[in-house]
Amino acid sequence: MTSMFAIVVSLALLMYLAYRGVTVLLLAPLMGALAVVLSGDAALLLPIYTGTFMTALSGYVLQFLPIFLLGSLFGQLMADSGAANTLSRWIVASVGEKHAIVTVVLACALLTYGGVSLFVVAFAIYPVAVDLFKAARIPKRLIPATIALGAFTFTMTALPGTPAIQNAIPIPYFGTNVFAAPGLGIIAAAIMFGGGTWWLRRRAAAAHAAGEGYGDHDDAQAGVPTDAEQDARWSVMPVSLALLPLLLVVGINALFTYVVFPAVDFSFLAQRFPDLAPQKIVGLWALIIALATACTALVLLRLKHWSNLKNTINQGVFGFMLPLFNTASEVGYGAIIAGLAGFAIIRDAVLNVAPGNPLISEAVAMNVLAGITGSSSGGLSIALQTLGQDYLRMAHEAGISAELMHRVAVMAAGGMDTLPHCGAIITLLAICKLTHRQSYGDIAAVTILFPLPALALVIALGTMFGGF
Secondary structure (H helix, E strand, C coil): CHHHHHHHHHHHHHHHHHHCCCCHHHHHHHHHHHHHHHCCCHHHHHHHHHHHHHHHHHHHHHHHHHHHHHHHHHHHHHHHHCHHHHHHHHHHHHHCHHHHHHHHHHHHHHHHHCCCCHHHHHHHHHHHHHHHHHHHCCCHHHHHHHHHHHHHCHHHHCCCCCCCHHHHCCHHHHCCCCCCCHHHHHHHHHHHHHHHHHHHHHHHHHHHHCCCCCCCCCCCCCCCCCHHHHHHHCCCCCHHHHHHHHHHHHHHHHHHHHHHHHHCCHHHHCCCCCCCCHHHCHHHHHHHHHHHHHHHHHHHHCCCCCCCHHHHHHHHHHCCHHHHHHHHHHHHHHHHHHCCCCHHHHHHHHHCCCCCCHHHHHHHHHHHHHHHHCCHHHHHHHHHHHHHHHHHHHHHHHCCCHHHHHHHHHHHHCCHHHCCCCHHHHHHHHHHCCCHHHHHHHHHHHHHHCHHHHHHHHHHHHHHHCCC
């Protein structure tokens, strides 16, 4: 019971202090140390820190550093080349101002599905959303939820092939790839998109009926260029060139996943890398190749137009460090908790939520941990670090495919991760210069209310028909 109390206190403080803005880089080791001390193992504090926390942290960095680095660099290249701006304006011109909500959702979805960081997307789309919502007389308080629907939901967790880090994390645990269970993913994405846009349009209609317009807001935002500044900074980029890097990310990933790597005999690696299991890592290799190719293409396509390529590359490379080490620190924290005696009780309770159906147990574990940490990638990493082998074993015993386990894990991590203390939500509200009181209810609706039923449907269909 002492160890259980230590875990509960540690988790509660982690959640509260993260909500108050304390960095996870400091919180994770401190809260892990607190759990160790409260559980009565104070004498083992330093060995646990060096042998457990740092081992788990370094293992995560070793595995996922290329994905974080290349993803951050690609997002920065898309932003500074003008490609993100070109695509967002193209969608506005194609869909039209009359459909402001759908336009913003599609712009965010296209960019995030193409591999652009959700933070880059929020900064790039915010000024576009302001203009559209003003013209359509839609309350500004709905902008954060609209951006969140396009950037934080179906393109992050459901659509097959998305290069989001959440979709890459299960690969080495389940031996899958980012296209896992594509049919179920598309069904879930349709529910999230359809339900979310219905909610937002209904809310906009209700506001219009009540006589509420855009509202009186100071929309000057530091760091967000105006249209005139964007035109001065970037030369006009053809839409076809702006789309090409996004198509390369998805297309090359699919090419290596389904054509190139399945035709390769990796037995020649066994002598030099005896501990390497290629079947569990080729999904990451395909994503690395796709992102590296897209980054190279962006640089070459705009070679004569870069104002300061060195600065763009430096910003992109430096930008990956904080997200990577935040998540890695949470993984280290999870490893400490998993080593405490009280965790066995929690593990057994979670694994036995639905005996015989590990999909339900997995969904509960991912949702709870993502909610506690306020991070889909953090909760997903902690859960798979501590329970991944158990879930794979249970899936084999129940005749459930690893691909279905992958898709359920990613979708579940994107359910309760957007609680009020979520760092991405706090950042999004800061970009939009709005508060939780003004906008969080609609954010919660589109990021929790519809993704959870979509997850339940995927579990039901997967249980009946298997992963497809």
